[in-house]
Amino acid sequence: xSVVVVLIGVSVLVAASFLVAFLxxxxxxxxxxxxxxxxxxxxxxxxxxxxxxxx
Amino acid sequence: MxxxxxxxxxxxxxYHCGDVCRDETVRKDDKFFCCTGCKxxxxxxxxxxxxxxxxxxxxxxxxxxxxxxxxxEFLGDEQVKKQVLSFTDGxxxxxxxxxxxxxxxxxxxxxxxxxxxxxxxxxxxxxFPKKKVTIKYREENTSLKKIAxxxxxLGYEPSINLDATEKKVKSDHLxxxxxxxxxxxxxxxxxxxxxxxxxxxLEKLAxxxxxxxxxxxxxxxxxxxxxxxxSEYYLSAWKGLRNKVINIxxxxxxxxxxxFVRSLYEIILQxxxxxxxxxxxxVFLLLVGKVFQSKTYESMNFERxxxxxxxxxxxxxxxxxxxxxxxxxxxxxxxxIIRNNEIIPVDSILFRGDGxxxxxxxxxxxxxxxxxxxxIIFAGGRQxxxxxxxxxxxxxxxxxxxxxxxxxxxxxxxxxxxxxFSNVVGxxxxxxxxxxxxxxxxxxxxxxxxxxxxxxxxxxxxxxxxALALAIPFTFGNIMRIFxxxxxxxxxxxxxxxxxxAGSIVFDKTGTLTHSKQAEIKFSGLPxxxxxxxxxxxxxxxxxxxxxxxxxxxxxxxxxxxxxxFKEFTGKGISGKTEEGTAKLGSEEFVTGIHGRTEDFSQDNxxxxxxxxxxxxxxxxxxxxxxxxxxxxxxxxxxxxYDLHLLSGxxxxxxxxxxxxxxxxxxxxxxxxxxxxLKYIKALQNEGLSVMMVGDGLNDAGALKQxxxxxxxxxxxxxxxxxxxxxxxxxxxxxxPDILKLxxxxxxxxITSFAISFIYNIIVLGIAxxxxxxxxxxxxxxxxxxxxxxxxSVLLSNFVAKRRGFK
Numbered sequence: 001x002s003v004v005v006v007l008i009g010v011s012v013l014v015a016a017s018f019l020v021a022f023l024x025x026x027x028x029x030x031x032x033x034x035x036x037x038x039x040x041x042x043x044x045x046x047x048x049x050x051x052x053x054x055x
Numbered sequence: 056m057x058x059x060x061x062x063x064x065x066x067x068x069x070y071h072c073g074d075v076c077r078d079e080t081v082r083k084d085d086k087f088f089c090c091t092g093c094k095x096x097x098x099x100x101x102x103x104x105x106x107x108x109x110x111x112x113x114x115x116x117x118x119x120x121x122x123x124x125x126x127x128e129f130l131g132d133e134q135v136k137k138q139v140l141s142f143t144d145g146x147x148x149x150x151x152x153x154x155x156x157x158x159x160x161x162x163x164x165x166x167x168x169x170x171x172x173x174x175x176x177x178x179x180x181x182x183f184p185k186k187k188v189t190i191k192y193r194e195e196n197t198s199l200k201k202i203a204x205x206x207x208x209l210g211y212e213p214s215i216n217l218d219a220t221e222k223k224v225k226s227d228h229l230x231x232x233x234x235x236x237x238x239x240x241x242x243x244x245x246x247x248x249x250x251x252x253x254x255x256x257l258e259k260l261a262x263x264x265x266x267x268x269x270x271x272x273x274x275x276x277x278x279x280x281x282x283x284x285x286s287e288y289y290l291s292a293w294k295g296l297r298n299k300v301i302n303i304x305x306x307x308x309x310x311x312x313x314x315f316v317r318s319l320y321e322i323i324l325q326x327x328x329x330x331x332x333x334x335x336x337x338v339f340l341l342l343v344g345k346v347f348q349s350k351t352y353e354s355m356n357f358e359r360x361x362x363x364x365x366x367x368x369x370x371x372x373x374x375x376x377x378x379x380x381x382x383x384x385x386x387x388x389x390x391x392i393i394r395n396n397e398i399i400p401v402d403s404i405l406f407r408g409d410g411x412x413x414x415x416x417x418x419x420x421x422x423x424x425x426x427x428x429x430x431i432i433f434a435g436g437r438q439x440x441x442x443x444x445x446x447x448x449x450x451x452x453x454x455x456x457x458x459x460x461x462x463x464x465x466x467x468x469x470x471x472x473x474x475x476f477s478n479v480v481g482x483x484x485x486x487x488x489x490x491x492x493x494x495x496x497x498x499x500x501x502x503x504x505x506x507x508x509x510x511x512x513x514x515x516x517x518x519x520x521x522a523l524a525l526a527i528p529f530t531f532g533n534i535m536r537i538f539x540x541x542x543x544x545x546x547x548x549x550x551x552x553x554x555x556x557a558g559s560i561v562f563d564k565t566g567t568l569t570h571s572k573q574a575e576i577k578f579s580g581l582p583x584x585x586x587x588x589x590x591x592x593x594x595x596x597x598x599x600x601x602x603x604x605x606x607x608x609x610x611x612x613x614x615x616x617x618x619x620x621f622k623e624f625t626g627k628g629i630s631g632k633t634e635e636g637t638a639k640l641g642s643e644e645f646v647t648g649i650h651g652r653t654e655d656f657s658q659d660n661x662x663x664x665x666x667x668x669x670x671x672x673x674x675x676x677x678x679x680x681x682x683x684x685x686x687x688x689x690x691x692x693x694x695x696x697y698d699l700h701l702l703s704g705x706x707x708x709x710x711x712x713x714x715x716x717x718x719x720x721x722x723x724x725x726x727x728x729x730x731x732x733l734k735y736i737k738a739l740q741n742e743g744l745s746v747m748m749v750g751d752g753l754n755d756a757g758a759l760k761q762x763x764x765x766x767x768x769x770x771x772x773x774x775x776x777x778x779x780x781x782x783x784x785x786x787x788x789x790x791x792p793d794i795l796k797l798x799x800x801x802x803x804x805x806i807t808s809f810a811i812s813f814i815y816n817i818i819v820l821g822i823a824x825x826x827x828x829x830x831x832x833x834x835x836x837x838x839x840x841x842x843x844x845x846x847x848s849v850l851l852s853n854f855v856a857k858r859r860g861f862k
Contacts, residue, residue, distance in 0.1 A: 005268065012245060012272070019241040026233040036183040039160045040167070 070109070071097050071116035072210075093118050096209055103171050108161050115161030117210035126207070128379040129368030130200040130215075135381050139199065139215060141189075147177070149191045150199060152206065152213035157186050166211065173197050173205055215367060229349060236342045239284040242276040243335035247834070249273055253328040254831050270322040270329065277331040281315045285338045287345075295478075303481035303524055306488060310519025311338065317512045330516065333833040337521050340841050348528035348548045350535060357546040358778050360465075361435070361457050361753060364416060365400045369393075372444060382451055389447045393438045401434050401447050402454040408443030412436035417456060417753045418565055418704050435753055459729045459757045464737075475552055476802060477527050480520070480809070488518040495824050506826050513828035517819045521837065522812030522844040526805050530848040534801045537856045542784035543794060550780045553764040554798035557747035559739055560693060561758065563732075564703035564713075566751040567768050568682055570785070575681035576609045580666070580674010587668045589613035590638040594631035597621045602664055603629065603640070605678055628665075639667040647672050685789035690716045692792040698744070702727045702735055704754055733757030749791075753777050793859045800855045808848045815840040 025031065068075060070086040071093035081088040084101070088094040096116060100108055108115060129135050142149040157166065163181045166188045170176040175197025179190045190202060206213050249269045251257075288304045288311065295302035311334060318329030368379050370392040377392060382400055385391070390406065393399055399412070410426030417435040426432055432445060434454040451457060459465075496511035531548035538545055545551065562568055583591070593616040595603040620632040628641010639646050646665035665675045683689075693699060701713065701723040710723060717723055724735065732750075736758045739746045748755065748762035751769065756777035759765030767779040768788060776782050783791070819836055822828055 004265070008249070008268075008272070011248070015241060015245055019237055022237045023234060026230055026237070031230075031233055033182045033184060036163060036181050039163050039183065040181075042160070043164050043167070 069093050069116075069118075072118045073116070074118065090118055092210070099172065099209065100165075105165070105168065105171060108165050111159075111161040111164055115159050117156045117158075127200045127203040128370070129366075129381065130203055131198070132368065132379065132381060135367060136199055143194070146194055147191060148194055148199070149189065150202070151187050151189045152203070152215065153186060154188055154206065154211045154213055155186055156211050157181065157183065157188075162211070165209065169202075169205070173202065176202065229346075232342060232346055232349065235284040235287070236339065236346065239280050239335055239339040239342055242280045242284075243332070243339045246273045246276050246332045246335050249276075250328060250332045250830070250834065254834065266328075267325070270325070273329060273331045274319065274322050277315065277318070277335060280335045280338050281311070284342065285311050288341070300478060301482045301485050303477035303484075303520065303527075305481055306485045306518075306520050307341065307524055309485070309488075309515060310521070313512050313515040314519075317516075328830050330830050330833050333516070333830070333837050336834075336837055337519070337841075340838070341521060341524055344525045344528035344532075344845075347532040350532060351547065352539065352544045355544055355782060357780065357782070359776070360460055360756070360778060364398070364753065365434075365451075366398055369400055385447060385451060387447050387450065391445050391447060392442060393445060394442050395438060395440060397438055399432055399434055399436050399438065399445065401451050402449040403432055403434075403445035403447045405430050405432055406444045406446045408441055410443055411438065411440040413439050415566070415752075456729065456753060459733070462730070462733060462757060464733060464757060464761045475549065476805065477523065480523060484518075484520055484523075488515060491518065491820075498824075499826060509828070510824060510826050513823035513826070514820065516833060517823045517828070517836075518816055520812075522815070522840050523805075523809050525841050526808040526812070526844050526848045529845045530801050530805050530808070530852050533849050533852045534797060534856070537797070537852070537861050538781075538794065540862045541790065542787050543781060543790070544783075545781040546779075550764060551798045551801055553745075553780065554747070554795060555802050556745050557697070557764055557795065559698040559700060559744045560747045560749060561700040561702055561736060561739070561762070563748075563750035563752070563755050563758075564701060564709070565705055567749055567755075568686060568701075570681050570683060570770075575679050576605065577677050578674060579677065580672075583666075583668075583673060585613065586635065587638075587666075587673065589616055590633060590636055590668055591640065591666060593618050593633055594621070594629060594638040594640060597631060598623055598629045602662060602678060606640070606664060606676060609676075636669045639670075640664055643675070683785070683788050687716060689789045689791055693795075694718065697795075698722075700724075700735075700739075702732050702758070704728070729754040729757050733761050736761045749783075750779075751776070793861070797856055797859055797861065800859075801852060804848055804851050804855065807851070808844045811847060812840050812844050 067087045069089035071088055074089045081091055081094050083094055083097065086097065088097065093116060100106055130139065136143075140148050140150050154162075154166070157163070163183055166181050167179050169179045169190065173192075173196075175195075176190055176192045179188055181188050188206075192199075192202060203213055203215070249272055252265070252269065285308075288308045291302065291304040292308040295305060314330045314334040314337070318331045318334065321327035321329045322331075365382065368381050369385060370377050370379050371385070372390045372392050385401060391401075391403065398416075405426050405428055407428070410430070410432060411423045412426055412432060413423040414436045416437070417433075423439055424436070431448070433456060434451070435456045449455075452461065492511045492514040495514050496507040499507040499510050528548065531551045534551045535545055535548050538551075588610050592607055592610040592613045595607040595610075596615065597618055598604075616633040616635055618631040618633050621629070622631070623629050624641070624645065628639065628645040630637065630639045630641075641664065643649060643663070643665050646667045662678050663675045664678065666673045690699065699717060699722065701717055703723075703725050704727055705725060707725045710725065713723060724731075727735070732755060736746050736748060740761075740763070745763045748758045748765045749768060750759055750765070751767055755767075759767060759777055759779045764781070765779040766781045766783055767776040768785050769776045769782050770785050783794075815836060819828075819832065822832065
């Protein structure tokens with residue numbers, strides 16, 4: 001049954017790593033602006049295209 | 056808007072901003088523009104190969120305002136720069152501008168690609184919901200002034216004021232709330248997982264060592280929840296106690312505390328599994344409610360004072376030399392220079408030039424006021440027309456308008472006088488539960504001390520008012536969102552409750568009951584032919600005077616003629632010559648040569664524009680403020696339930712007209728100064744009434760602040776509005792009765808959901824009283840009752856709002 005103890009330890013660690021990821025995301029401001037990134041992601045391709053055009 | 060929907064198919068829309076082009080003279084690369092400003096922006100973008108701007112959105116541009124060269128001169132001043140920049144090390148600097156004009160994805164694209172227009176910019180990033188752009192740049196290649204000018208020339212006029220740096224506190228608070236939720240959620244999930252053997256009665260099957268291990272793990276997981284995540288409730292309860300109030304957070308604190316202490320006791324003494332899952336779940340749900348409640352309209356500012364509206368700097372003339380200094384360094388006796396469209400920041404005397412002052416931001420009245428040499432000009436007006444020179448006679452903070460902010464009302468903490476529902480309930484509820492718990496304990500005490508303690512804690516846990524603590528944020532938060540969808544933006548969720556409590560409503564007149572832009576225009580005199588009309592329209596088009604503008608917009612379907620010889624006589628009128636004749640528009644004296652009005656004009660408060668075509672006098676247009684559509688019905692509706700008052704800064708000329716609406720003539724006051732308005736509200740409050748103020752201009756700022764709930768009416772919510780609790784878009788003015796009714800219903804919804812949660816409580820209370828309370832019951836009951844209450848309050852408030860015709 002001691003394997004259960006190991007599994008529980010692992011499961012808590014996995015959950016804790018998600019918690020850390022969440023705290024990090026909040027800390028770096030990823031929850032502050034929830035709209036602009038959704039628009040911005042559509043622009044990024046554009047620059048490369050234009051460079052190609054110029055070549 | 057009707058401009059865009061115009062039905063003539065020949066109409067040409069500006070390639071940049073989408074407005075109707077008034078003629079076809081402004082063009083470039085077979086594209087038409089409404090003005091040279093728009094064309095210039097297009098040229099800048101075209102040169103830099105940035106025309107993608109036009110592919111992203113449909114006619115995304117903003118027509119840039121006419122700018123004078125010195126507008127951003129003050130950004131060269133080191134002291135000002137220090138206040139505006141968010142970071143600088145001398146070589147690299149960062150600044151965040153508020154850009155109210157941004158409105159679409161094209162704007163984001165352009166603002167984030169500013170480095171292609173100015174090589175000194177190293178980084179630019181838009182926060183669209185806040186309408187902010189953060190720019191980093193190298194000091195050696197560009198300057199703050201240049202960047203501001205670049206933004207301005209593209210039509211994105213940055214709104215710079217020193218107040219703009221004050222909002223950081225709120226985002227930090229929200230961040231902390233997210234941390235707390237994350238931790239509580241993490242603990243909630245894991246404790247529940249570790250409690251499953253307990254729920255399913257499996258603990259007897261397994262090794263008793265597991266039981267012990269799970270208990271200790273649960274305890275470890277619950278520590279950060281108890282000490283960190285729920286700390287806000289302790290602080291709030293303590294704050295309340297110190298002010299001798301028992302607020303809703305006190306019974307919550309009691310519930311959390313009892314849950315924790317009893318679980319601690321059970322785990323340490325191995326008598327049971329504890330209620331750590333319920334505690335973590337309770338804290339988690341409560342915090343989610345807090346986030347839902349903390350929704351704000353970030354691009355809007357509800358705290359504006361005159362400072363966010365006044366310029367930061369002013370041009371001073373000393374011995375013929377012009378320098379730009381920050382407003383704070385302005386002294387009495389200084390000569391200041393105000394150009395077209397600049398705001399007069401201080402009470403002063405007109406020294407040189409023709410004053411033509413537009414006080415629309417102050418009073419809501421849009422027709423400019425003429426001022427002659429030697430006259431006192433009050434701060435807050437905007438000069439329209441030519442340059443003027445003024446002599447300062449008062450300090451900025453002591454001026455007629457700004458002195459209002461020295462009133463005590465503005466120094467007080469922003470706390471409402473009104474008792475909130477949750478605090479009232481909190482008080483009685485706490486008393487009730489503590490008594491009940493004591494009774495339960497007393498009943499069992501003779502039998503067994505252990506059981507008495509068990510019952511005592513179980514009752515406190517069961518009656519924890521978490522359902523109420525959730526029903527309030529979810530109902531008010533949902534109503535706030537419904538209001539937002541209907542163009543009524545409130546500062547926070549508490550405003551819903553204050554709205555429901557209002558007993559008297561005080562209105563401002565100009566700009567609130569009347570339109571500040573739209574005017575009622577009537578013509579009296581000889582009928583004008585189509586030819587005359589097109590002459591008048593063509594000449595009026597040449598002038599920027601608001602009356603000309605109104606006339607131009609009023610005359611539709613007239614052919615525009617080319618005006619050859621246009622003259623503007625400030626304060627008198629305009630004249631113009633076309634190939635088909637001449638037209639003269641202006642004051643009676645200017646047009647007819649006769650001074651003074653002959654007719655009785657006490658009945659209306661209108662401005663008149665006299666017209667002469669080809670030298671013959673034809674009559675006059677009278678242009679007056681028009682009252683908002685549906686005003687009569689709105690007032691009638693409100694009059695049934697509310698005590699209505701009117702405070703106007705204008706003279707009494709419209710008293711008779713307003714008598715139709717306001718039945719009680721004693722409650723209409725005219726010629727009220729900003730200070731008087733504030734005092735009037737205070738007097739009403741001293742009579743024990745809760746007062747709602749509806750106003751629009753800076754002169755209502757004191758009254759809006761003093762009132763229990765202040766609503767500002769705005770033609771365009773992106774524009775300036777004074778400090779208030781809510782901003783209502785003027786097209787929805789007639790929805791005011793519905794808004795008040797919906798906020799009243801919201802209180803009823805909360806009471807109902809409270810009653811529902813009480814039914815759950817009573818059922819379980821019976822179990823608790825018998826001493827049969829188990830962790831599994833708490834673990835099931837708590838989320839079920841909470842979630843059903845949240846669902847009920849959200850669905851019911853949506854339903855009620857729909858029935859009242861809200862979107």
